[in-house]
Amino acid sequence: EQSLPPIITFSEGLDNMLGGGVPLCKITEFCGAPGVGKTQMCMQIAVDVQIPSQFGGLQGEAVYIDTEGSFIVERLVDIAKATVDHCNEMARLEGFKEGEITVESVLSGVHFYRCHDYVELLATVHLLPEFIKKHPKIKVVLVDSVAFHFRHDFDDLSLRTRLLTTMAQSFIKLATEFKIAIVLTNQMTTKFSPGEDSRLVPALGESWGHASTIRVILYWEGQKRWAWLYKSPSKKESRVPYQITMGGVRD
Numbered sequence: 001e002q003s004l005p006p007i008i009t010f011s012e013g014l015d016n017m018l019g020g021g022v023p024l025c026k027i028t029e030f031c032g033a034p035g036v037g038k039t040q041m042c043m044q045i046a047v048d049v050q051i052p053s054q055f056g057g058l059q060g061e062a063v064y065i066d067t068e069g070s071f072i073v074e075r076l077v078d079i080a081k082a083t084v085d086h087c088n089e090m091a092r093l094e095g096f097k098e099g100e101i102t103v104e105s106v107l108s109g110v111h112f113y114r115c116h117d118y119v120e121l122l123a124t125v126h127l128l129p130e131f132i133k134k135h136p137k138i139k140v141v142l143v144d145s146v147a148f149h150f151r152h153d154f155d156d157l158s159l160r161t162r163l164l165t166t167m168a169q170s171f172i173k174l175a176t177e178f179k180i181a182i183v184l185t186n187q188m189t190t191k192f193s194p195g196e197d198s199r200l201v202p203a204l205g206e207s208w209g210h211a212s213t214i215r216v217i218l219y220w221e222g223q224k225r226w227a228w229l230y231k232s233p234s235k236k237e238s239r240v241p242y243q244i245t246m247g248g249v250r251d
């Protein structure tokens, strides 16, 4: 079976750390504090999944589920412009036709959902198989963030655990059945353990921690942003710096 390439992020360091980029058929979770760049990362991936195949891309489409209201279409346009310029530059160098990817084509390749509460989120995830069947170019489903409604609306923790487990199973099924990437973002929370200093860990608890195959923690150190591969089935734990520029995620 021919294996499709991963989705690049335009940070070579991060891509290398992940083994080439965000893999298909797996769940990748980006965790981090507010403002560290999780939404930017999602928008970058939603754009880069659409890079045409002659440039080594997947020529796919994205489902983008926004639970926080942090998706900004103008920002997607900035990132799309940079990717389109990059592809046109490659086309010129290699003698391909330019204009295979345009800002308009990128925008229409992002299927956007805004979910205002966990019921909407669960319903949307439930309907995804039918939607993806109708849009077979979809190669990634992004959820920014998976934590939001489960942290704010919940008092009943056993119900929360059950719903999260069901949702995790839906994501695993989507990833393997449709051979697509699932990209989730998550917040960080403070964990207090007896006899230890409190530390920041991904939110939603330990059982949710098994949902994702790959976990990357994004964090600040001084002025610098770092991506830390925290969990991976095949790569060793490591860290790389990355930046967010006008054009999106870069080294």
Ligand code: GTP
Residues within 6 Å of the ligand: 032, 033, 034, 035, 036, 037, 038, 039, 040, 041, 068, 070, 075, 078, 244, 245, 246, 247
């Ligand atoms: P929450 O949504 O609050 O949880 O945060 P997040 O981790 O999703 O952060 P987000 O992806 O919204 O990243 C915000 C960061 O992106 C800010 O620190 C900005 O520095 C950076 N950023 C956003 N827009 C631009 C832009 O147009 N140019 C540049 N250079 N940076 C930007």
